[in-house]
Amino acid sequence: MTDHHDFDKNYLENGKGFKSWFFTVDHKRLGVMYLWAIGVFFVLAAIASFLIRFEHLSPGQTIISAQTYNVLFTLHGAVMVFLFIVPGVAASFGNFLIPLMIGARDVIFPKLNLYSFWIYCAGSLILLLSLAAPVDTGWTFYTPYSIDTGTNVILVTFGVFVLGFSSILTGINFIVSMHKLRAPGLTWDRLPLFCWAAYATSLLQVLATPVVGITLLLLIGERYFGLGFFDPAKGGDPVLFQHFFWFYSHPAVYIMILPAMGIISEVIPVFSRKPIFGYKAIAYSSLAIALISFLVWGHHMFTSGQSKLINIIFSVITFAVAVPTAIKVFNWLWTMYKGSVELSAAMLYSLAFIFLFTIGGLTGLFLGALAADVHLHDTYFVVAHMHYVMIGGTVFGLFSAIHFWYPKMWGKMFDEFKAKIAFTLIFIGFNIVFFPQFILGTQGMPRRYFNYAPEFETLHQLSTYGTWILGVGFIYMLYTLFKPVGAADANPYRSVSLEWQMPSPPPTLNFKEIPTVTTSTYDYGTKVEQEA
Amino acid sequence: MASANPYKTYLNIWLLLMFLTFITVYAAEFDFGALNVPIALLIASVKAGVVALHFMHLKYEDSMTWVFAIYPLFLLFLLIAFSATDIFTRVAN
Incomplete structure (x- = not known):
């Protein structure tokens, strides 16, 4: 912090040691620390999922007990959702990129940004402390079981409550930064689409997170003080918990996916050498998704006993979400049309995103249809659907970002060929894990079950073998990324976006002089690019 | 902020809030049946609105x-x- 004003040093060299990182207010360092943190939690939760899948190699007990199984799927879900994917792309790449993209030297409240990170660390620690008596409720903490179970629900939910503050403060920081710190000439209709997506995400973080915070406090109140919010014997309603929980957790799905959509909108034009098709449609569809996402939460509750009328209302509105999402997909495809497409590793992950997310999204329509959902609810079909969206969507988007901004972030290049091999393994492995789960679900295999009927064995085994391929691909990807093959230029992908018009890695204060923006962020294949 | 005498305004708002608190307590003495909760929420909302407008400067x-x-x-x-x-x-x- 002391040598904050050293323009010549890049952000990685500007200070060494634990203190220079843990007390930094540099948005880039905070972004990198978030990336490391979510990476560690991703690996932790992934190990849990490998054990879960290994257990399913055969019916009955294979390696772990039924209680350990319940604990592992709860750990997997809670860590993946609250420690990895919700902060995920927004906190890591959002922090790193937004000030660079809007032509600012930092976010508007740098100290608040650091504070958010500390809260994230504290919340994560509290959540992980619960491992002393691990929770077995699933990540959704549904009542009445979460009231009755003897495991450490209070500690986990309190951890999630604390994490919520980190999310809210980061959201506020991004929203105000984008309103107040945009460089001269960077009007809203020139703002990079990643920023639009991060803006929509931030709105959701600020507006939805308080509701889950209060809900979990009510749950703690009920467990600890015996208050009767959700207990019918005391005049409460267990379905009310689901209403409150999903009022946050459905928009949270878009907190997870919207920043990844922003990444795709940045990567595709660069590797298609064409301006993004339908800029305004993509930008506004992010806001439309943020708006509609608040109106569909009841589709998680079709079989909970909620009223038929509200079921029908939620089902109809759910179909409306498909519209802005499809607008994005069609615009990405149209951007590539007749473009000079280069299949780099980052582009491959983005293309896989479109393919897998479309499968995830369209199977969501099955689940949004009332009659189909009665059969598919709580089966492996749902598990497959949400993993196609969350891994096929968000994680592939994150991997695309890690490869695309790798030269900018680290000032080095990775081996493209090896990265493509890793991509191939991950893509194949992922589909072998999760596609059979669609079939298992339609055949009636329930989710979160320790045991299964013998007729499901082949598909379960296939799914487990897929995790091994996926695991090897993931380890190979890490190996590739940790073995850079040389220094990177300032702009190796010839992007016209602002963050590439500076040295790699960026200087501590980003811009010596705040730039004036005179063109669109996506002027590929035009006169502007040729001049640049 | 834009008010000519903010302290006087703040004092008046504080007195208003105290008065509304008194009303809340007084209203709790009566049983309005199904209207118990709506009445309590209405008074609380007025108080929250006054705080947001003046103490949190939303008005300006x-x-x-x-x-x-x-x-x-x-x-x-x-x-x-x-x-x-x-x-x-x-x-x-």
């Missing part, structure tokens, strides 16, 4: 701040409206 802010202040109320309305639609139209088996 631009339209963008108003949008950010009003929109969560709309979401709260949605949360209550949809949940209530479920609860009041549920048919017991």
